[in-house]
Amino acid sequence: xxxxxxxxxxxxxxxxxxxxxxxxxxxxxxxxxxxxxxxxxxxxxxxxxxxxxxxxxxxxxxxxxxxxxxxxxxxxxxxxxxxxxxxxxxxxxxxxxxxxxxxxxxxxxxxxxxxxxxxxxxxxxxxxxxxxxxxxxxxxxxxxxxxxxxxxxxxxxxxxxxxxxxxxxxxxxxxxxxxxxxxxxxxxxxxxxxxxxxxxxxxxxxxxxxxxxxxxxxxxxxxxxxxxxxxxxxxxxxxxxxxxxxxxxxxxxxxxxxxxxxxxxxxxxxxxxxxxxxxxxxxxxxxxxxxxxxxxxxxxxxxxxxxxxxxxxx
Amino acid sequence: xxxxxxxxxxxxxxxxxxxxxxxxxxxxxxxxxxxxxxxxxxxxxxxxxxxxxxxxxxxxxxxxxxxxxxxxxxxxxxxxxxxxxxxxxxxxxxxxxxxxxxxxxxxxxxxxxxxxxxxxxxxxxxxxxxxxxxxxxxxxxxxxxxxxxxxxxxxxxxxxxxxxxxxxxxxxxxxxxxxxxxxxxxxxxxxxxxxxxxxxxxxxxxxxxxxxxxxxxxxxxxxxxxxxxxxxxxxxxxxxxxxxxxxxxxxxxxxxxxxxxxxxxxxxxxxxxxxxxxxxxxxxxxxxxxxxxxxxxxxxxxxx
Numbered sequence: 001x002x003x004x005x006x007x008x009x010x011x012x013x014x015x016x017x018x019x020x021x022x023x024x025x026x027x028x029x030x031x032x033x034x035x036x037x038x039x040x041x042x043x044x045x046x047x048x049x050x051x052x053x054x055x056x057x058x059x060x061x062x063x064x065x066x067x068x069x070x071x072x073x074x075x076x077x078x079x080x081x082x083x084x085x086x087x088x089x090x091x092x093x094x095x096x097x098x099x100x101x102x103x104x105x106x107x108x109x110x111x112x113x114x115x116x117x118x119x120x121x122x123x124x125x126x127x128x129x130x131x132x133x134x135x136x137x138x139x140x141x142x143x144x145x146x147x148x149x150x151x152x153x154x155x156x157x158x159x160x161x162x163x164x165x166x167x168x169x170x171x172x173x174x175x176x177x178x179x180x181x182x183x184x185x186x187x188x189x190x191x192x193x194x195x196x197x198x199x200x201x202x203x204x205x206x207x208x209x210x211x212x213x214x215x216x217x218x219x220x221x222x223x224x225x226x227x228x229x230x231x232x233x234x235x236x237x238x239x240x241x242x243x244x245x246x247x248x249x250x251x252x253x254x255x256x257x258x259x260x261x262x263x264x265x266x267x268x269x270x271x272x273x274x275x276x277x278x279x280x281x282x283x284x285x286x287x288x289x290x291x292x293x294x295x296x297x298x299x300x301x302x303x304x305x306x307x308x309x310x311x312x313x314x
Numbered sequence: 315x316x317x318x319x320x321x322x323x324x325x326x327x328x329x330x331x332x333x334x335x336x337x338x339x340x341x342x343x344x345x346x347x348x349x350x351x352x353x354x355x356x357x358x359x360x361x362x363x364x365x366x367x368x369x370x371x372x373x374x375x376x377x378x379x380x381x382x383x384x385x386x387x388x389x390x391x392x393x394x395x396x397x398x399x400x401x402x403x404x405x406x407x408x409x410x411x412x413x414x415x416x417x418x419x420x421x422x423x424x425x426x427x428x429x430x431x432x433x434x435x436x437x438x439x440x441x442x443x444x445x446x447x448x449x450x451x452x453x454x455x456x457x458x459x460x461x462x463x464x465x466x467x468x469x470x471x472x473x474x475x476x477x478x479x480x481x482x483x484x485x486x487x488x489x490x491x492x493x494x495x496x497x498x499x500x501x502x503x504x505x506x507x508x509x510x511x512x513x514x515x516x517x518x519x520x521x522x523x524x525x526x527x528x529x530x531x532x533x534x535x536x537x538x539x540x541x542x543x544x545x546x547x548x549x550x551x552x553x554x555x556x557x558x559x560x561x562x563x564x565x566x567x568x569x570x571x572x573x574x575x576x577x578x579x580x581x582x583x584x585x586x587x588x589x590x591x592x593x594x595x596x597x598x599x600x601x602x603x604x605x606x607x608x609x610x611x612x613x614x615x616x617x618x
Contacts, residue, residue: 002441006357008448010431013407017379019354026414028387060368141368179370195372198379200569219373220568229529236531243532244569251388251569260569 021182022205022214030201032256033306035299040252040290041245042299044261045102046194046217047091048171049117051110051134052080060140063174065224065265080135080267084110084117087270092124094275098282100293105131105171108155111162122163127295129169130159130190136173143178152184168192169296175219182207192300200248200258202303213304215261215296222263227274234277241281249288259299260285319476321493321502322512323612331607333498333554335599339589340550341543342596343582346491346515346560347389348403348468348522349419350433351411352378361438362473377564382408385567386415392576394422396583401593403429403468403491403560406452409459416459425592426460427491428452428482430470437473446481453485465594466491466513483510489597491515497546497555499600501609509601513593514556518542521565521575536574543582550587556596557582 012018035042054077056067065080067073095102104121106128111118121128132139133155139148160167168191172181175195185193186209192202194217205212219225221244226237241262248258262281269278285291294302335342354375356364365371393400402419404426409416419426430437430452437445449467456464467482468491479490483504490502493512502510517523519542524530530538539559546555559578566575583590600608 001439002444003359003439004357007359007435007440008444008451010407012353013410013431015413016411018351018411024412025383026387027384029414141370175372176367177370177372196376197373198376198383200380200384218568219377221570230531231529232531236533240532240570243571243573247569247572 020206022203025203027200028255033303035257035292035302037292038290039292040257041249041288041292042257042259042302043100043285043291043293044215044217044259044296044299045095045100045293046171046261046263046296047088047102047104048131048263048265049084049088049104049106049110049121050080050131050173050265050267051084051107051113052077053134053136056136058136059138060142061138063135063138065228065267066135083265083267083270084114087266087268087275088117090270090275091264091266091278092120094279094282097279098286100282100286101126101295103127103129103169103296105129105169106159107131107134107173108159108162109134111159118162127169127297128159128163128165128167129171129296130156130167131171132173134173138174139172139177139181141178143180145178145180148178148180149184152181152188156188156190169194169215171195171217182212183209186210186212192296194296202300213300215300216259217261217263219263221261222265223268224263224265227268234274238277238280238284242284245285245288249290252290316476321479322495322500323503323616325496325500325612325615327497330498330553331604331611332552333600333604335554335589337589338587340554340587341547342554342556342589342591343398343543344401344556344558344591344593344596345393345398345579346403346558346593347393347400348429348560348562349382349386349408349415350378350403350405350429350562351382351408352405353432353434356432356434359436359438362436362471364434381562381564381567382412382415385563386418388567388572389561389563390418390422392572392579396579396590398579398583398590399424399592401425401427401466403427404456405429405431405433405470406455407431409455413459420460425466425594426456426462427464427466427468427593428456428487429468431455433471436471437469437475437478440475442475442477442481445475445478446485449481449485453487465489465597468492468515477505479510480505483508488601489513489593491560491593497549498553499556499596499604499608501605501612509605511597511600511605513596513600514558515560515593516542516558517560519558520560521571522562525565525571532571532574535571536578539575539578540581543578543585547585547588558593
């Protein structure tokens with residue numbers, strides 16, 4: 001039995017992408033941009049503050065880092081909670097020591113249940129983004145649109161109430177989306193999101209409800225990906241970030257400003273045996289010439305100011 | 315299903331006829347960047363799922379798009395720096411989607427070989443006629459966009475049928491990258507009886523296998539490449555060997571990996587008696603100079 005003839009038909013085989021979410025464009029062909037004060041490398045430290053429910057439903061899949069044992073999986077529940085009680089305060093000390101400006105992506109439920117933590121972050125006046133409701137509230141293909149619409153409205157509305165801020169950035173739990181997520185985010189006042197890891201610079205993302213910006217937040221350089229998924233050593237984590245920093249600075253010499261985006265989890269790098277590795281990374285990055293540590297929103301604003309004066313940059 | 319496809323005969327790695335590459339080189343070195351297009355919503359193949367998540371499967375799709383948007387230029391510049399022409403394993407639909415990449419490689423006189431239409435369309439389940447149609451489409455697409463017919467084949471996503479190599483040989487191809495049984499080229503038996511060979515392509519050196527399957531650390535990958543080279547270079551004193559690094563721009567061109575890769579390329583190309591070449595040139599040279607002698611030696615060794 002041959003396969004259905006459809007299997008050898010290619011309706012999207014034409015110039016550009018096989019969807020209409022963004023334009024095809026090679027990074028090396030874009031006009032170079034420069035960051036404030038002629039800096040070459042913008043460093044975006046993104047800290048995920050997450051709540052993993054003990055009664056995980058795992059719909060449509062159990063989230064990486066979530067519960068794996070029969071209920072009640074206290075080992076994973078408490079180990080993740082550790083990040084919000086202990087690890088995060090180690091992070092904050094390290095950020096202050098190296099004078100870097102982090103951005104915090106909050107699960108709304110965590111902000112709701114931990115006012116002390118929320119206020120500690122708010123006092124710092126760092127940027128706060130929404131990381132969805134919690135780590136078991138996934139956005140996924142086939143999800144009922146009304147259900148997802150309610151989820152996004154609630155996650156954002158509640159975080160805005162709790163913080164009194166407008167909240168412009170979004171990171172989906174597990175970076176998972178449905179086909180409707182970009183429209184729903186745009187509709188709910190989101191300016192940029194970071195689920196698509198297909199670029200090293202911001203680009204415009206089309207939705208039926210107005211444009212969004214895609215901000216590049218590398219999955220490959222994430223602490224969780226390197227240490228938990230790949231089981232690389234802590235030292236290898238440091239080497240990979242430092243090598244990436246060197247390479248991006250070098251590329252910036254000929255191609256214009258670049259972004260080094262580090263997605264961090266206090267339950268991972270905030271452990272006593274790992275925090276020193278984060279410090280080593282920050283020590284190395286901040287010692288380089290031409291590095292600008294900034295919030296995701298400030299990096300995007302600077303990028304946008306550039307392309308308004310020179311549209312070819314995007 | 316068969317116990318074996320009997321594509322080649324046993325040929326022990328000792329007392330083989332001595333191969334010498336052009337200018338007396340001991341090792342033929344080639345780099346095969348896979349330039350691929352994965353679809354966001356491919357039709358379902360009953361034998362293999364394209365993506366683990368319900369569509370849109372962002373993790374897999376978006377990092378592969380990164381390879382074309384961001385990674386390609388990085389690896390291309392690097393290969394140019396070390397005097398290496400890439401031998402591209404091409405998802406041929408990319409000629410339609412991203413002709414800029416094809417032009418950049420064509421200008422550099424890189425080789426293009428067929429890697430199917432899309433890397434999300436598998437051979438599994440295709441009838442022979444359907445597979446032939448797919449292979450001929452891929453060949454015609456490369457001819458149309460580069461002016462040259464491809465000599466090599468790597469089945470899309472390494473998905474094969476029992477007749478994949480027969481079909482490619484009948485379509486005029488001269489070598490396959492689908493077999494991992496040797497460190498030297500070997501004749502491959504196909505039903506047409508044409509001279510058709512396997513050129514070593516190496517699954518072990520493949521960056522996606524190293525990074526995504528075996529979870530190797532980048533600097534260790536660089537060291538593995540150097541160690542692989544050292545041994546094949548040494549053994550090349552006895553008879554010429556082939557070393558291939560198959561790459562993907564969404565793996566090796568990531569900022570945290572390209573430095574280790576560059577160090578390995580610098581190390582290899584810093585040696586004398588290395589023929590830095592392409593898959594097609596290795597295949598042509600072997601077929602012209604060694605195919606008959608090797609075939610005779612293999613026949614002789616079946617009798618002992």
